[in-house]
Amino acid sequence: MIVRKQLDYALARLFKGKAFIILGPRQTGKTTFVEQLLARINKKTLYLNGDDTDIRESLAKPNATQIGQLLGDHEVLFIDEAQRLTEVGLLIKIIVDRFKNVQVIATGSSAFELSGKINESLTGRKYEMMLLPFSYSELVKHSDFLTEERLLEQRLIYGSYPEVINDPTNAEEHLKLLADSYLYKDLFALEEVKKPLLFEKIVKALALQIGSEVNFSELAQLVKADQKTVDKYIGLLEKSFVVFTLPAFSGNVRNEIKKNKKIYFYDTGIVNAITRNFNPIANRNDVGALFENYMIAERKKYLEQNQIEAEMFFWRTTQQQEIDYIEKQQNKLLAVEFKWNERSKEKIPTTFTQAYPQTETLILSKSERNTFLNDQ
Known part of the structure; x- marks a missing residue:
């Protein structure tokens, strides 16, 4: 156990x-x-x-x-x-x-x-x-570092809900049942959701654009609903622990994006269950977004499990300079770029480092995630 x-x-x-x-x-x-x-x-x-x-x-x-x-x-x-x-x-x-x-x-x-x-x-x-799905840190302690390294692609596809970890052979079945029967049970039971079909459209739209900024007005047009309903339903998804939101970080740079948000799921297996896409990583074009969601969700678990108070953001300018993840602990800033492709030339924008020179910066590939997600 x-x-x-x-x-x-x-x-x-x-x-x-x-x-x-x-x-x-x-x-x-x-x-x-x-x-x-x-x-x-x-x-x-x-x-x-x-x-x-x-x-x-x-x-x-x-x-x-x-x-x-x-x-x-x-x-x-x-x-x-x-x-x-x-x-x-x-x-x-x-x-x-x-x-x-x-x-x-x-x-x-x-x-x-x-x-x-x-x-x-x-x-x-x-x-x-x-209490969230199993964390990277918990899984490493249960098995070992090398085992989790080998299972990364499986984690991106099927996530880390206990039933999935304990019975990986039937992971897809477990996730479909979870997404279809349990995920929104409380919301539907309380009649907080007046339009279940619209609600499911919003959830699927969010799952298809993880890692991208969410414009609530555009999303409302996409699902043919008013923006207030979209706002309400996304709020309910947050409160029932399906998704969480990262606001834009802004401070010293004039052209920083200030109002937009990114929305991530607590578990990548749920993303794939909603979109009904359990294809292997080699056959997918969304692996970068899945990896970004995985890393940020795992960092959220790490902070929660270690009782670390921190604010989580993303950063972008109107000139499309961006950073995947900004973390603020008291007056300390951490800026992180995630890269699935080990050969890619990711870097922290100079505009950011000049504006916030005391910031710690990291470029993390899949093979380096242990330093970010596990106790050192």
Whole structure:
């Protein structure tokens, strides 16, 4: 079994008088993560699943007396799919405030729903963590560096969701099922998406232009929708951990692009499932974009797993000078260009280095990704 890197982080934050909330996409192993966590602490645990109708009904209006009867002598309350409970924020707040010997652990697959319900109620009462598909660092630790080097093309095509890693023979089937049945389950169930066919058109359009700047007005014209609907649906995709956005970086250069965005998927396997393109890398013309998405998504996992606060950007000027990735940690800047072709002559534009002379710069090929994605 692959050990998740954040396990020690989570263990260190239990029984500190706060709830522990685990967010992330569906099917990334949140329940398994909590089971590994519970096995380490060996405490009497009450398990509730927010998908169960009777649980939702019985906890629709939580109060201290009812909760006390429910908890009994349990030391841990594990709420799976917590976003499905109507008053989950109030429920957790009562337990944290009134039942101080009980540790609440809750998982949720929809940030837009769970975070909205817990943030006001649980200010100062929770630790929060995001669990994403397996990271490069976790996979290297489980096997070894050379194995992951050999499997890079497979990772670009099929990604690193736990089910795909554990059963690679049926990876394509797993990904199609995930993309068709699970990815948008919360959005459709809550009727946040009034036009499912339009929603799917937007998702596919984004998957076909990873690595490119997204013009929301042009995208709206492409899918024959108004821009407000496109904005809303992309926001929902972000909140349900399907995609994330990189804004444009700007500072000292007059002709820098300031308003545009790039949108990336958390997992390249999902990109290919949406576009139904599982062709080998040698037969594809989008490998550069896939590699860029892979590297930026893996860097996002690295930052999350190491609790590093950083802002992520891309950079471009109106003269088409560009940099794939800019990272800002406090006052430090890192500029990175990714190159799939080892022979290509990528470089950081002089305009950028002159405007931001203290910036660390990297040109990373596929064989050099370990320095960027793994603990050194």
